[in-house]
Each structure stands twice: as C-alpha cells, then as structure tokens.
Amino acid sequence: MSAVFCSRGHPNPGENRFCYLCGEKLSSPAMQQDLILGDRYRVVREIGHGGFGRTYLAEDLNRFREACVLKEFAPQIQGTSSLQKAEELFEREAGILYGLQHPQIPRFRELFRAVLGDRSHLFLVQDYISGETYGQLLQERQQRGEIFTEPEVCYLLTQVLPVLSYLHQSGVIHRDISPDNLILRSNDRLPVLIDFGGVKQVSAAAESQFLPSDQMTPAATRLGKIGYAPVEQMQQGIVSPQSDFYALAVTVLVLLSGQEPTRLLEMKGTSPQWQRSIAMSSALRRILQRMLTTQPDDRYRSANEVSADLQQANLIPAINPWLEQQPELADPQSITVEPPATHPTATAHAVLSKSPPLPKPRSHWSKWAIVGGLILAVSGSGWILRDRWLPFFSSINPFAPQEENREIGLQQRSETLGVSFSFLVQLANQTFYTRYPEQQGRTLSDNPQEQELRKTWDSIANEWLNLLEANLSSTARQKLGSYTKADRDGWKQQVNQLYVGSRSLFDLTDARFFALFPEQQGQSFIEQPIGQIWQGIAADQITALKNNTALERIQFAPGTFSRQISGRLAPGSGKVFIANLSEGQIMRLNVQAPAQSTWLSLYLPRPTRELPVLLEDSSEVTWAGNLPQSGYYEIVIVAKSETAIDYQLNLAIDNVTSAPVEPAQPEAPEAKD
Numbered sequence: 001m002s003a004v005f006c007s008r009g010h011p012n013p014g015e016n017r018f019c020y021l022c023g024e025k026l027s028s029p030a031m032q033q034d035l036i037l038g039d040r041y042r043v044v045r046e047i048g049h050g051g052f053g054r055t056y057l058a059e060d061l062n063r064f065r066e067a068c069v070l071k072e073f074a075p076q077i078q079g080t081s082s083l084q085k086a087e088e089l090f091e092r093e094a095g096i097l098y099g100l101q102h103p104q105i106p107r108f109r110e111l112f113r114a115v116l117g118d119r120s121h122l123f124l125v126q127d128y129i130s131g132e133t134y135g136q137l138l139q140e141r142q143q144r145g146e147i148f149t150e151p152e153v154c155y156l157l158t159q160v161l162p163v164l165s166y167l168h169q170s171g172v173i174h175r176d177i178s179p180d181n182l183i184l185r186s187n188d189r190l191p192v193l194i195d196f197g198g199v200k201q202v203s204a205a206a207e208s209q210f211l212p213s214d215q216m217t218p219a220a221t222r223l224g225k226i227g228y229a230p231v232e233q234m235q236q237g238i239v240s241p242q243s244d245f246y247a248l249a250v251t252v253l254v255l256l257s258g259q260e261p262t263r264l265l266e267m268k269g270t271s272p273q274w275q276r277s278i279a280m281s282s283a284l285r286r287i288l289q290r291m292l293t294t295q296p297d298d299r300y301r302s303a304n305e306v307s308a309d310l311q312q313a314n315l316i317p318a319i320n321p322w323l324e325q326q327p328e329l330a331d332p333q334s335i336t337v338e339p340p341a342t343h344p345t346a347t348a349h350a351v352l353s354k355s356p357p358l359p360k361p362r363s364h365w366s367k368w369a370i371v372g373g374l375i376l377a378v379s380g381s382g383w384i385l386r387d388r389w390l391p392f393f394s395s396i397n398p399f400a401p402q403e404e405n406r407e408i409g410l411q412q413r414s415e416t417l418g419v420s421f422s423f424l425v426q427l428a429n430q431t432f433y434t435r436y437p438e439q440q441g442r443t444l445s446d447n448p449q450e451q452e453l454r455k456t457w458d459s460i461a462n463e464w465l466n467l468l469e470a471n472l473s474s475t476a477r478q479k480l481g482s483y484t485k486a487d488r489d490g491w492k493q494q495v496n497q498l499y500v501g502s503r504s505l506f507d508l509t510d511a512r513f514f515a516l517f518p519e520q521q522g523q524s525f526i527e528q529p530i531g532q533i534w535q536g537i538a539a540d541q542i543t544a545l546k547n548n549t550a551l552e553r554i555q556f557a558p559g560t561f562s563r564q565i566s567g568r569l570a571p572g573s574g575k576v577f578i579a580n581l582s583e584g585q586i587m588r589l590n591v592q593a594p595a596q597s598t599w600l601s602l603y604l605p606r607p608t609r610e611l612p613v614l615l616e617d618s619s620e621v622t623w624a625g626n627l628p629q630s631g632y633y634e635i636v637i638v639a640k641s642e643t644a645i646d647y648q649l650n651l652a653i654d655n656v657t658s659a660p661v662e663p664a665q666p667e668a669p670e671a672k673d
Contacts, residue, residue, distance in 0.1 A: 227261030423481030515572025574638030605631025
C-alpha cells in the first residue's frame with residue numbers, strides 16, 4: 001500500500017488517520033488510479049501531498065487525454081458548515097489566479113466539484129508542465145560533483161524576472177520561490193514558476209478563519225520556505241515584490257553552491273557565509289547583495305530594476321545555455337510518472353519520459369467527430385469522446401483502407417512536425433467552412449456520399465502542414481495554439497535589449513504574414529486560429545533579430561559621414577538597421593530599390609504622443625531633417641513585391657564628430673494590434 005504523508009513530510013501507512021510522528025490528522029485516502037472525476041478527468045496517480053491537499057496527475061478526456069494537474073482543496077476543518085464557508089472563501093479568492101495568462105506560468109483552468117460516496121471534493125485544475133525542477137537538476141549535478149554555473153543562473157534570472165514583473169503588475173506575489181518551484185520546461189528550455197504561495201494563502205486563510213479559537217493554525221499553513229522567504233514574510237506574514245526578489249536571490253545562491261540556504265545566510269563576522277564561500281563576479285555579487293538586504297525598502301523596487309542592472313553589468317547571456325543540453329522530447333501520447341515524492345514541498349508536476357508510442361487506432365471514424373465538434377452521440381449512451389469509443393467501432397470500420405491510411409498519415413505527419421493535431425483541426429475547419437459555407441454547422445459522417453468532402457478536408461489539413469513546415473521553425477510550430485497576449489507583451493522586453501522597438505518587430509512579422517495571407521489585410525485575426533501563425537512568425541523574427549540575420553547596426557568609420565549598405569530581400573522579408581545618433585544632427589536617408597517594391601519606416605528612440613514616428617510603412621524612399629532626440633534610431637525596410645528585390649540603403653549624417661554616448665535601454669513603442 002502506498003505511503004501517506006502529513007504536511008511535514010512524515011510517511012505513514014495508507015490506512016493511518018493520524019500521523020504517527022506528529023499526530024496531525026491525515027487527509028482522505030488518495031483517489032484510485034483510473035478514477036474518472038467530473039466525467040472528464042482520469043486520475044493517473046498521486047504525485048504530491050501537502051497542507052493544501054493531495055495533488056494528482058490526470059488526463060483530460062475532453063482534450064485528447066491531455067495531461068493536467070488536479071489539486072484537491074482539503075483544509076483540516078471540522079464541521080460541515082465551516083467546511084462549506086471555507087470552500088466559498090477559496091472559490092472567491094482563488095479566482096485571482098485565473099486571470100494570470102503568461103507562458104511561463106501554468107494556466108489555472110477551472111474549479112470543479114466531484115461527489116464520491118457521501119462526500120463532495122473540490123479540485124483546482126492547472127496545466128501540466130513537462131520538465132524537471134531546478135532542485136532535481138541540482139541533485140543530478142551534485143551526484144556528478146557539479147553545480148550550476150554563473151551564466152546559467154544569470155540566464156535563469158533574466159527569464160524569471162519578466163515573469164515576476166508580470167505577476168507584480170497584476171497585484172500577485174508568488175511567496176514561495178525556490179528550486180523546487182521552478183521547472184526547466186522540456187520543449188523550449190525556459191523556466192516556469194509553479195506552486196504559487198497564493199494558493200496556499202487561501203487555504204491558510206480558510207483554516208485560520210474557521211478553526212476553533214483555542215487552536216493554533218497548523219504548520220501546514222505557514223507560507224514560504226524557511227531559508228528562502230525573508231524574515232518579514234516568515235515572522236509577520238508581510239509579503240511584497242521585494243520578498244520574491246529575496247527568495248529568487250537565495251535560489252541562485254543554492255544553485256551556485258549546492259548548500260542549504262540557512263547555512264549560506266549564516267553570519268560570519270559582519271558578512272553572511274555565502275559572500276565568503278561562493279565564487280562569482282563582483283557585479284553579480286553586488287546585485288544579489290541588494291536583493292538580500294534585511295530591510296525590504298533597501299531591496300530593488302521592481303523586477304525591471306534588477307533586469308536593468310543585469311544588463312548594465314553585461315551579465316545577460318547571449319544564448320540560452322540549456323539549448324545544447326535539450327533532450328529528445330517524449331511522445332505526447334505516453335505518460336510515465338516518476339516514483340512519488342517523499343517531501344510535501346516536492347513539485348506537483350511529474351516528468352514525461354520516452355516510451356514507445358501507442359498503436360494507432362484502426363478506425364477512421366474519429367476524425368469527423370473532431371471536425372464537427374469533437375463529440376458524438378452513440379446509442380443513447382451519452383456524449384462519448386473519441387478515445388473511449390474507437391475500440392468499439394474498430395471492428396466495423398466503414399472506411400476503405402486507402403482513406404484510413406490517409407488519416408493515419410496525416411496525424412503522423414502532424415506529430416513529426418511538432419504541430420498540435422487539435423490546433424491543425426482548428427485551422428483546417430476554419431478553411432473548410434470558409435471554402436464551403438454551406439457545410440457550416442454540420443458534421444461530416446461516414447456516408448460514402450461524403451467521401452470527397454472528407455478527402456477535401458484531408459487535403460486542406462495537408463496544405464496547412466506544408467505551409468507551416470516551410471514558414472515556421474520547429475520551435476514556433478510546437479507552440480502553435482498556446483501563444484497568448486503575455487507572449488506579445490514579453491517580446492517587447494526581448495527586442496528592447498537589442499535597442500529595437502516592438503513596432504520594428506511587428507513590421508517584420510506583418511510583412512511575412514501578409515505575404516502568406518494577403519486576404520487578412522485589415523482583418524481582426526489575432527484571436528483566430530490563424531493569429532497563432534502570426535505569433536509564431538513573430539517568435540521566429542525575434543530569433544532572426546537576436547542572431548543579426550534581420551538586424552544590422554550602422555556605424556561610421558573615423559572621418560566618414562555616410563554609409564551605403566546593399567542587400568537582397570525575399571518576398572515578405574525585411575531588415576532592421578539601428579544607428580546611435582545625436583539630437584540636432586541632420587540626417588539624409590534614401591533607399592534605392594525598384595519602384596513601389598518596399599515599405600520604409602523610421603522610428604525614434606523614444607516615441608511620444610506628439611511625435612510617435614518619423615516614417616511608418618511609407619512608400620516614400622527618402623527622408624531628410626534634423627534629429628529631435630539622441631539615441632538609437634530604427635530604419636526598417638520590408639519587401640512588398642512578389643519577387644526578390646535588390647536594394648541599397650544610403651545614410652548621410654552631418655556634424656559627426658564622435659560616437660554619441662550609449663543611451664539607456666529605450667522604452668518599447670506601443671505594440672500594433
């Protein structure tokens with residue numbers, strides 16, 4: 001029988017009702033494997049247990065058995081009335097979490113109730129993250145006699161700080177940052193913040209409000225981990241953005257040393273132990289010292305301030321140090337869960353491991369349920385998902401082998417390209433119903449008379465796969481269907497680090513997108529399935545800017561006052577040029593190219609409401625005038641012709657005496673929707 005853990009991590013036999021070491025009342029027994037909750041979620045196994053309750057890995061039967069995480073709200077409260085009030089408080093307070101939409105935060109999907117026996121259970125559902133926690137990665141390295149390097153922790157800082165900036169601007173404090181609550185995601189090797197202390201705070205508030213007055217709040221309700229959380233959080237319950245910065249800095253120290261935080265923060269004379277025992281650059285040491293000051297007001301005021309200091313100290317790695325270590329991704333249809341965690345703070349996310357793919361179903365019946373809406377009524381037994389009725393129909397397959405093989409090949413190709421099949425279905429459906437509006441609202445059946453329509457749908461799906469394969473990187477394809485506004489907001493900060501504004505990024509993206517889909521000009525497409533492709537193109541353009549494929553810095557040789565730059569642009573492509581210039585200089589700009597073959601934009605270092613741009617998407621190829629600001633000017637040239645073009649950029653500057661002083665990082669212009 002599997003062990004049951006109290007909130008302090010003490011293992012107990014499964015039949016125990018109270019912890020034999022500390023006497024804490026244990027929560028209800030774990031849900032059985034394969035149990036269906038809410039007519040939707042199939043329990044795979046328990047993967048964690050703490051003061052909040054039990055956590056399970058599950059499959060979402062309404063979303064192609066997609067892996068997800070279920071967290072049961074099980075406060076240690078006696079009495080039906082008190083429990084009901086606690087759940088009402090939890091439902092109200094936990095609603096804050098549903099507003100969070102960031103690609104490096106697991107999405108909170110829903111709350112639902114499930115009645116088992118004579119008891120109602122309340123569950124919170126969130127996205128499953130495939131990967132390993134930084135705590136697990138540190139343990140693996142320590143077994144090899146290794147620890148994290150400074151470039152790796154600096155990259156972690158640069159990727160986590162924008163997430164904290166988003167949270168803090170949303171009025172949310174994480175409260176529980178540690179190596180165990182950061183996952184290195186498998187598909188893109190980015191850190192993801194999990195296990196928000198805010199969820200635990202709701203549980204703690206519920207218990208403290210409804211426990212009898214003569215009882216102390218149980219240990220499970222303590223918020224934050226000892227050693228990681230600052231004193232004001234642990235002793236007074238005061239949390240702020242500064243408490244998150246403190247915990248993040250401790251996390252960095254633990255990764256750099258492999259030592260426990262209490263030892264690292266122990267005072268040796270007038271300075272803490274970590275300042276004597278960990279080798280690092282003086283710049284990183286100075287930043288961590290400020291993040292770890294005892295008084296919250298002496299720490300950084302915002303995540304952007306920390307990022308600015310990292311950039312000024314040249315501590316931001318040029319590339320993701322994890323990309324060269326990326327393992328082969330697991331087959332999305334197969335889930336293998338690691339042994340259960342033995343500590344209540346262990347991550348609630350299991351790790352996908354490689355295993356043979358499941359055999360393909362012999363029946364072709366399933367696709368038309370997908371095309372029409374993913375569900376089908378069968379013999380009065382209710383609405384049943386494809387994976388549950390496919391085996392029943394496999395013996396009465398109504399389709400010819402050629403059509404069945406075509407369907408299997410389509411799904412296999414989608415998997416090979418890394419394109420979510422459910423997203424491919426959305427694209428194909430949109431195109432199918434656009435081309436055949438008379439089919440809108442109906443489901444294609446297995447009727448032989450509809451064989452040609454089914455073949456047409458397959459052809460449309462293959463058209464999309466051809467287009468995605470030719471125009472998006474594998475990384476961008478893998479994320480189709482999951483891009484959000486948070487991604488678009490995050491891109492601004494990434495390009496700002498290159499002295500490029502989001503207007504330039506979106507100019508490049510629009511050029512490519514509208515070359516592929518000219519009919520989308522003037523349409524509101526960003527929230528449509530096709531809008532995911534626009535965002536995938538934008539992600540690839542950021543890569544092109546970072547590796548200087550689409551970005552060039554213009555510098556003048558000593559004694560020269562002009563530059564001529566020649567190049568070639570493919571249809572729908574573009575390039576950004578940046579030049580660090582001074583206020584009052586006279587600039588003359590000209591682009592030589594075939595008539596009406598380019599769009600030209602000229603952006604200011606700091607756009608204002610009165611003067612947002614100098615040129616934008618202009619067919620004019622010449623600009624001259626006095627520069628109103630000092631800083632990096634952006635010149636964007638994009639090809640609007642249907643054939644490749646050759647161009648020459650001519651730039652002349654008067655009064656060039658020396659290179660101007662490097663300006664501070666520019667603010668991003670307002671993004672174009």
